[in-house]
Amino acid sequence: MSAVMQSVTSHDSYLTGLLPATVTAQTATPEWLTALRADAAQRVRALPFPTTRDEEWRFSDFSLMCKTTFAPAIAAATLTTADIAPFLLPEATHGRLVFVNGVHAQHLSSSSLPQGVIVTTFTAGLASETLRTHLAQYATFQNEAFVALNTSHAHDGALVVLGKNTACATPLHVLFVSTASTTPVATFPRCLIVAEPGSECTLIEDYVHLSTTRTASTYFTNAVTEIVIAENAIVRHTRLQRESSSAFHVGHAAIHLSHNSVYDSNSITFGARLSRYNLNIIQNAEGANCTLNGLVLISGRQMADTHTVMDHTQPNGNSAQLHKCIVDGGAHAIFNGKIFVRKDAQHTHSTQSSRNLLLSNKGRVDTKPQLEIFADDVKCAHGATVSQLETEEMFYLNSRGLNANTARNLLIYAFAEAIIDKVPVNSLKQRLSQKVSSQVGEVV
Amino acid sequence: MSSALETLINRPYEYGFVTDIESDALPKGLNEDVIRLISSKKNEPDWLLEFRLNAYRHWLTLTPPEWANVAHPKVDFQDMVYYSAPKPRKKLASMDEVDPELLRTFEKLGVPMSERKALANVAVDVIFDSVSVTTTYKDKLAEVGVIFCSFSEAVKQHPELVKKYLGSVVPTGDNFYAALNSAVFTDGSFCYIPKGCRCPMDLSTYFRINNGESGQFERTLIVAEEGSYVSYLEGCTAPRFDTNQLHAAVVELVALDHAEIKYSTVQNWYAGDENGVGGIYNFVTKRGLCQGVNSKISWTQVETGSAITWKYPSCVLIGDNSIGEFYSVALTNHHQQADTGTKMIHIGKNTRSRIVSKGISAGQSNNSYRGLVKVSAKADDARNYSQCDSMLIGATCGANTFPYIEVHNSTAKVEHEASTSRIGEDQMFYFASRGIGAEEAVSMIINGFCKEVFNHLPMEFAVEATQLLGLKLEGSVG
Numbered sequence: 001m002s003a004v005m006q007s008v009t010s011h012d013s014y015l016t017g018l019l020p021a022t023v024t025a026q027t028a029t030p031e032w033l034t035a036l037r038a039d040a041a042q043r044v045r046a047l048p049f050p051t052t053r054d055e056e057w058r059f060s061d062f063s064l065m066c067k068t069t070f071a072p073a074i075a076a077a078t079l080t081t082a083d084i085a086p087f088l089l090p091e092a093t094h095g096r097l098v099f100v101n102g103v104h105a106q107h108l109s110s111s112s113l114p115q116g117v118i119v120t121t122f123t124a125g126l127a128s129e130t131l132r133t134h135l136a137q138y139a140t141f142q143n144e145a146f147v148a149l150n151t152s153h154a155h156d157g158a159l160v161v162l163g164k165n166t167a168c169a170t171p172l173h174v175l176f177v178s179t180a181s182t183t184p185v186a187t188f189p190r191c192l193i194v195a196e197p198g199s200e201c202t203l204i205e206d207y208v209h210l211s212t213t214r215t216a217s218t219y220f221t222n223a224v225t226e227i228v229i230a231e232n233a234i235v236r237h238t239r240l241q242r243e244s245s246s247a248f249h250v251g252h253a254a255i256h257l258s259h260n261s262v263y264d265s266n267s268i269t270f271g272a273r274l275s276r277y278n279l280n281i282i283q284n285a286e287g288a289n290c291t292l293n294g295l296v297l298i299s300g301r302q303m304a305d306t307h308t309v310m311d312h313t314q315p316n317g318n319s320a321q322l323h324k325c326i327v328d329g330g331a332h333a334i335f336n337g338k339i340f341v342r343k344d345a346q347h348t349h350s351t352q353s354s355r356n357l358l359l360s361n362k363g364r365v366d367t368k369p370q371l372e373i374f375a376d377d378v379k380c381a382h383g384a385t386v387s388q389l390e391t392e393e394m395f396y397l398n399s400r401g402l403n404a405n406t407a408r409n410l411l412i413y414a415f416a417e418a419i420i421d422k423v424p425v426n427s428l429k430q431r432l433s434q435k436v437s438s439q440v441g442e443v444v
Numbered sequence: 445m446s447s448a449l450e451t452l453i454n455r456p457y458e459y460g461f462v463t464d465i466e467s468d469a470l471p472k473g474l475n476e477d478v479i480r481l482i483s484s485k486k487n488e489p490d491w492l493l494e495f496r497l498n499a500y501r502h503w504l505t506l507t508p509p510e511w512a513n514v515a516h517p518k519v520d521f522q523d524m525v526y527y528s529a530p531k532p533r534k535k536l537a538s539m540d541e542v543d544p545e546l547l548r549t550f551e552k553l554g555v556p557m558s559e560r561k562a563l564a565n566v567a568v569d570v571i572f573d574s575v576s577v578t579t580t581y582k583d584k585l586a587e588v589g590v591i592f593c594s595f596s597e598a599v600k601q602h603p604e605l606v607k608k609y610l611g612s613v614v615p616t617g618d619n620f621y622a623a624l625n626s627a628v629f630t631d632g633s634f635c636y637i638p639k640g641c642r643c644p645m646d647l648s649t650y651f652r653i654n655n656g657e658s659g660q661f662e663r664t665l666i667v668a669e670e671g672s673y674v675s676y677l678e679g680c681t682a683p684r685f686d687t688n689q690l691h692a693a694v695v696e697l698v699a700l701d702h703a704e705i706k707y708s709t710v711q712n713w714y715a716g717d718e719n720g721v722g723g724i725y726n727f728v729t730k731r732g733l734c735q736g737v738n739s740k741i742s743w744t745q746v747e748t749g750s751a752i753t754w755k756y757p758s759c760v761l762i763g764d765n766s767i768g769e770f771y772s773v774a775l776t777n778h779h780q781q782a783d784t785g786t787k788m789i790h791i792g793k794n795t796r797s798r799i800v801s802k803g804i805s806a807g808q809s810n811n812s813y814r815g816l817v818k819v820s821a822k823a824d825d826a827r828n829y830s831q832c833d834s835m836l837i838g839a840t841c842g843a844n845t846f847p848y849i850e851v852h853n854s855t856a857k858v859e860h861e862a863s864t865s866r867i868g869e870d871q872m873f874y875f876a877s878r879g880i881g882a883e884e885a886v887s888m889i890i891n892g893f894c895k896e897v898f899n900h901l902p903m904e905f906a907v908e909a910t911q912l913l914g915l916k917l918e919g920s921v922g
């Protein structure tokens with residue numbers, strides 16, 4: 001008993017160990033940011049490490065990461081563009097921000113965007129009033145230990161500002177690269193995207209790794225992204241999590257929508273030993289529109305947890321969500337999708353579907369689609385399925401001369417492709433398709 | 445919501461009255477002495493006292509669950525009477541000897557306990573404030589070997605059966621309220637269907653809470669031996685009181701090989717007035733164990749009463765090919781809160797479960813479906829289908845669904861779907877244009893919505909349930 005108690009206590013102080021050594025170390029940090037970071041650090045000290053006893057963490061046990069001590073990543077490794085070439089997108093050469101181990105790498109980034117589009121880092125944008133107005137206003141850290149931890153480190157992040165009525169034709173690529181290191185490191189990526197009225201952009205948020213050996217590929221990514229979408233603005237957000245299979249990844253995204261704005265999300269999870277993605281969306285004005293697509297493809301001993309919150313607070317909002325998981329080996333996929341329809345949100349139309357393909361007997365799927373509705377004139381539906389491949393579908397393909405293995409791979413590929421196909425950047429779509437087919441096996 | 449949909453009258457709770465019978469009640473409060481006293485008043489064997497005390501000691505270590513989507517002031521468990529029995533009388537030879545006041549009560553409730561019930565072919569074990577007063581048709585059931593009696597009688601007549609199965613489905617420490625029930629339960633029903641017997645009639649119990657301050661802690665245990673079948677009906681009403689009353693029952697079902705138990709409930713306890721004052725707290729643990737191969741347990745419930753309902757009739761599917769079913773209509777109006785649903789735990793191979801839940805919320809009420817479908821690693825080829833539909837009447841109520849799906853086996857097939865809708869003005873207009881009044885129209889729409897569940901109710905319950913829903917919704921739609 002005492003041993004258990006001890007380990008609980010040590011977990012609670014675990015996150016405190018990940019706090020920045022001193023908040024004021026960075027030069028030219030404005031006062032408001034120092035105060036914000038100090039507040040966040042205070043919350044990290046106060047909040048316990050989430051355990052499976054917390055309803056929100058019921059199925060995702062992160063205690064494993066507490067066995068590893070992570071050092072803060074210091075300087076960017078010396079990488080060249082050639083090193084990260086496999087991750088570069090030909091469509092996104094005009095707006096690319098690269099962070100290596102959490103630190104901005106100027107020489108790998110590029111920015112030649114039309115007027116009205118600003119893609120920069122917090123450090124460069126510190127003077128801007130936009131940063132001060134929006135940073136940490138949406139991803140609240142009062143009750144979220146990991147958000148608080150990230151906020152306590154917030155000084156170097158990606159800042160994207162789209163001016164009024166500016167449409168950015170090319171996608172913007174924010175790439176977070178983790179490299180091999182002798183000791184496990186922790187990085188705290190942060191993004192703030194502000195889409196002013198009538199603007200439009202496509203954003204790729206990408207987490208990748210360059211490590212090769214297993215021991216060197218243990219690291220911890222604690223990411224927070226905030227996206228503010230003003231009236232009539234459109235943001236298409238693709239989030240790729242391709243961390244190493246022994247990494248830990250905890251990501252939060254907070255999306256704030258205004259009148260008639262549009263938010264499309266494609267979140268794709270392939271990597272990490274343990275990963276958690278919280279996507280919290282709030283429709284704060286009438287007529288907002290959201291499409292959420294998710295794909296989780298995991299195997300081995302991976303665990304991937306996706307928690308989404310779709311909060312309809314005002315009338316005439318729409319949301320459509322499709323989340324798919326493919327679970328092989330001893331992997332464990334978790335989905336919790338909450339839809340709130342508040343009292344005033346009449347004429348909301350909301351759908352949610354959780355589809356899970358469980359390929360192995362050691363695998364596990366926990367899904368919990370959740371509806372909470374307080375307005376009566378709404379249309380809401382959700383559905384969830386967990387199943388293996390249909391024998392009828394297998395038989396159909398077998399009868400057309402495909403052997404069992406090919407038929408299986410083809411069906412899994414098709415299941416995943418329904419999401420991949422929605423990624424709005426062609427080169428990325430192709431690479432993801434290849435990744436899926438290489439993971440599930442040969443498809444004719 | 446149109447003005448036409450807002451003007452229906454509130455019909456007061458018909459069954460709100462207190463029967464004036466002297467009752468033999470213990471003082472308020474709970475401690476080991478109270479439990480010993482309950483046990484000795486009931487002349488219980490030592491093992492049962494031990495069972496109660498173990499439960500009580502475990503209960504002391506537990507805290508009331510707070511995860512449910514309901515809000516209520518803390519229940520003071522020391523401010524409650526744990527035993528109240530109508531003053532004992534001489535053994536009754538016939539119905540004529542029963543307290544006429546009591547008979548009148550049942551008359552008002554519409555419980556046709558006398559000859560009329562015989563024609564309806566139903567045996568009624570009447571629970572009146574915790575102690576079973578009379579049981580009918582025991583002889584007829586005894587002919588085929590069915591034991592259907594009060595729990596206290598079962599403890600005396602069939603201690604080996606009670607000892608074997610009591611707490612085997614819901615262990616004493618299962619949850620806060622089950623532990624409390626195990627410690628202080630005063631009476632309930634016991635039912636044993638012997639091997640290969642198809643119970644010749646529907647067994648039925650009418651529960652009634654009477655004493656204003658007594659929490660009601662019944663215990664029901666139904667054992668269906670190999671190849672047997674029983675249909676069990678439970679119906680409830682309670683008089684009107686302003687202090688909240690706690691009701692924490694435990695129902696245990698055991699189905700052995702090839703056995704089938706069908707358990708139907710219509711619950712219409714006092715739900716508090718339109719301002720949310722008073723009403724019953726209904727915190728019930730109901731669980732069925734499909735222990736044998738090819739066994740089947742089916743729960744059908746119509747929940748319309750209680751200020752707060754906290755109830756999850758569950759099936760543990762252990763036997764291969766066993767089947768669990770749950771059909772539910774939960775209706776909340778005014779300030780009622782319901783957090784109800786089911787758990788289907790698949791353990792055996794080829795186990796199947798089906799969940800159909802219909803929630804209707806009106807007034808300022810809050811109605812939640814909370815369900816768990818769990819397929820364990822060894823439950824090959826398990827199959828589940830769940831459907832949860834909600835209907836909202838008015839803009840101030842809430843409907844929530846919290847389905848938990850946990851799958852550990854790749855051969856499982858689990859489906860869940862849920863939808864939310866309301867009674868639209870266009871629908872009302874359609875009825876109105878055909879000369880059908882608002883009240884009747886709502887009743888027809890609601891009954892159509894619930895038809896899938898009502899189809900699974902025994903005939904007489906189905907009729908009652910249809911009327912009950914219409915009655916309960918008066919005042920919320922119109």
